[in-house]
Amino acid sequence: MTGLSRRFGRRRALDGVTLTVGPGDCLAIFGPNGAGKSTLIRILAGLLEPSGGSARIAGLELPGGPAVRGMVGLVAHHSMLYPALTARENLVFVAQLFGVRNPRASAAAALERVGVLDRADTPVRSLSRGLQQRVAIARAAVHAPRLLLLDEPFTGLDPDGCAGLTEILAERRRAGGASIVVTHQLADALALATHVAVLYDGRVVRYEPRGTVDPDRYADGYRELVAAGG
Amino acid sequence: MAGTSTWAAALVIARKDVAVEVRTRAAFLSATVFALLAAAIFYYAWDPTAVSSLDLAPGVLWVIFTFSGLLGLNRSFGAELSERAIDGLLTAPIAREAIFLGKALANLAFLIGVQLIAIPAVILLYNVPVGRALWGIAAVGLLAAIGLVAVGTLFSAMVVNTRFAELLLPMVALPFFVPVIMAAAQATTTLVAGRPIAEAGGWIRLLGAFDLVFAAACTVAYPFTIER
Amino acid sequence: MPADEARSERAGSRKRGGPFDWVFVVAVAAVVATIVRAVYFTPVEARQGAAQKIFYLHAPSAFVALYVAFGLMALASALYLWLRDPRLDQLASSSAEVGLAFTTVVLVTGPIWGKTVWGAWWTWDARLTLTLFLWLIILGYLVLRGAVEDRQLRARYSAVLALLAALLIPFIHLSVYLFRTLHPQPIVLKPSAPSLPPEMLTTFLMALASILLLYVALLRARYALARAYASADAADDEAYA
Numbered sequence: 001m002t003g004l005s006r007r008f009g010r011r012r013a014l015d016g017v018t019l020t021v022g023p024g025d026c027l028a029i030f031g032p033n034g035a036g037k038s039t040l041i042r043i044l045a046g047l048l049e050p051s052g053g054s055a056r057i058a059g060l061e062l063p064g065g066p067a068v069r070g071m072v073g074l075v076a077h078h079s080m081l082y083p084a085l086t087a088r089e090n091l092v093f094v095a096q097l098f099g100v101r102n103p104r105a106s107a108a109a110a111l112e113r114v115g116v117l118d119r120a121d122t123p124v125r126s127l128s129r130g131l132q133q134r135v136a137i138a139r140a141a142v143h144a145p146r147l148l149l150l151d152e153p154f155t156g157l158d159p160d161g162c163a164g165l166t167e168i169l170a171e172r173r174r175a176g177g178a179s180i181v182v183t184h185q186l187a188d189a190l191a192l193a194t195h196v197a198v199l200y201d202g203r204v205v206r207y208e209p210r211g212t213v214d215p216d217r218y219a220d221g222y223r224e225l226v227a228a229g230g
Numbered sequence: 231m232a233g234t235s236t237w238a239a240a241l242v243i244a245r246k247d248v249a250v251e252v253r254t255r256a257a258f259l260s261a262t263v264f265a266l267l268a269a270a271i272f273y274y275a276w277d278p279t280a281v282s283s284l285d286l287a288p289g290v291l292w293v294i295f296t297f298s299g300l301l302g303l304n305r306s307f308g309a310e311l312s313e314r315a316i317d318g319l320l321t322a323p324i325a326r327e328a329i330f331l332g333k334a335l336a337n338l339a340f341l342i343g344v345q346l347i348a349i350p351a352v353i354l355l356y357n358v359p360v361g362r363a364l365w366g367i368a369a370v371g372l373l374a375a376i377g378l379v380a381v382g383t384l385f386s387a388m389v390v391n392t393r394f395a396e397l398l399l400p401m402v403a404l405p406f407f408v409p410v411i412m413a414a415a416q417a418t419t420t421l422v423a424g425r426p427i428a429e430a431g432g433w434i435r436l437l438g439a440f441d442l443v444f445a446a447a448c449t450v451a452y453p454f455t456i457e458r
Numbered sequence: 459m460p461a462d463e464a465r466s467e468r469a470g471s472r473k474r475g476g477p478f479d480w481v482f483v484v485a486v487a488a489v490v491a492t493i494v495r496a497v498y499f500t501p502v503e504a505r506q507g508a509a510q511k512i513f514y515l516h517a518p519s520a521f522v523a524l525y526v527a528f529g530l531m532a533l534a535s536a537l538y539l540w541l542r543d544p545r546l547d548q549l550a551s552s553s554a555e556v557g558l559a560f561t562t563v564v565l566v567t568g569p570i571w572g573k574t575v576w577g578a579w580w581t582w583d584a585r586l587t588l589t590l591f592l593w594l595i596i597l598g599y600l601v602l603r604g605a606v607e608d609r610q611l612r613a614r615y616s617a618v619l620a621l622l623a624a625l626l627i628p629f630i631h632l633s634v635y636l637f638r639t640l641h642p643q644p645i646v647l648k649p650s651a652p653s654l655p656p657e658m659l660t661t662f663l664m665a666l667a668s669i670l671l672l673y674v675a676l677l678r679a680r681y682a683l684a685r686a687y688a689s690a691d692a693a694d695d696e697a698y699a
Binding site (some may be wrong): 274379381384388389391392393398401402405406408409412413416432434439440443444447448451454455458 | 501537539591593595597598599601602605606607608612614615617618619621622623625630632633636637
């Protein structure tokens, strides 16, 4: 993405964001509330049109047609699940929409990876918040997208769930899939990222490979950065 | 990842909607109970010595059908909003039109379901001697349902993003229902009176034309109503 | 809504004299002149009596509302979906609002005339029914606009509704027509469209011209207001950015 910006009426949510994520990369973007993290994710998911700049996935301009959308998986604020349907029904539905060759098998495999297979036939509404979040993660990954977007994926996850998510992201790294995690939980995200960036007030104020930062010092630096107003 | 063809995706979405409705039954129950109650209330709202129940029946049928249909249409896109499942549909590699067609097919199934209860109920409660006219009435019902669903689904998609969704839907949708209800009620009257269906030919052609024009127009219009 | 007031105040101060300009003054003068001529200097129609004079207000209003105002609304809406220029949305909604005012005039004057001449406030005649439903649709259009916060979305929604309404009108017309032909009603005392005597014709043409001018003046005023709101919004955006 280059020079990406988005305004909501009078508010400028994103202001010239330029970032690149390569295959096998996992970019963690930190930022306080209202920094524009979710706006960025929604643009990359094709749900919002940028007001300026452009975003490309595998060379295809966003928001694009079905071809681009098929390459992206999204874990959003809301689970995007149907509470009345079971976890399995939800995943089979998504797999069918994404044209996955064997929807039932892929759905079961995705649920197994997040450890919800034993509750697969429970309606989503009777699952706990944390389990729903796991199903939402499985939902985003069921079609093995080239780019996985995760907006605050740790919400409601227990240590087990976090470990499962780390596992999924590691697996994607090995398989050459790109991921973007947006969060304000530094420790969890630092554990799984290959690159880290800080978004503040719609601008990228820090960007570096994960290898060059020391996790303990990074957290202090981040707090100072935010306190100083970017 | 070629994505799914528009009609296949529409069927997947429609099947999902029907599954949700079968699981919750909320809208269908309220719509059918409403239809039965309204049929009873209408009966007592008229003087049976002045107006025969037979003359009343077609009008009653189509009025209650319109309003119970609105109950289901309101839920159509409303149900997508609670967990922002609509975002899930919008990020899927399918044509926007597939979302509309899927939703419309599910609504059509819903309306046909309501009709399957409402039409026999009115026939029984109002002692309508249908006989061979039943098939004609069913055909008119289907034609009318298609028109109502085309317009209603589009407006349902629009009003969910507004401040007073449920209140707004009847206001914008009902004027569009007028020709459909008029044609369906008049055709039903002709059929119930035992007159040949050809006498209602004008009305049936009107219904068919309405279905074609608005099914096409609303499918084309739907992508314009998506927030971005 | 204090915010709106403040905005319109700011918008007003930018353009001295507000949205009502000389066109509006001329239009009002023309309408007053027409009314004076219609009331005092045009002969009373023999069969309908004084009530016929409502016709000079009613018919031109109907013409302006049904053909000019809503025609422009549908046209601007179609162009909006194509060109995405917010000014077209403002034009369409301005025309709808002004058209609603004229339709209201038609719906109020019609029954007054109908009661004295036909002996009934209302008949479900094709034209009357169509006007009533158009009035309701435009009302729905304006309520819908008020219920959508996002400007772009509001513009698209209203354009879609306006275009569907344009498609709907032939269907309402056709259904009312079919309804009437299948249910023949006693022919009401209808003036069998005699050719108007020259004096009445002059008054009528004058009425048509002045009402059309009034429409143009009101549309300009409403459109200027819509533009002022939009630029005030844009100024707010700048202030926040």
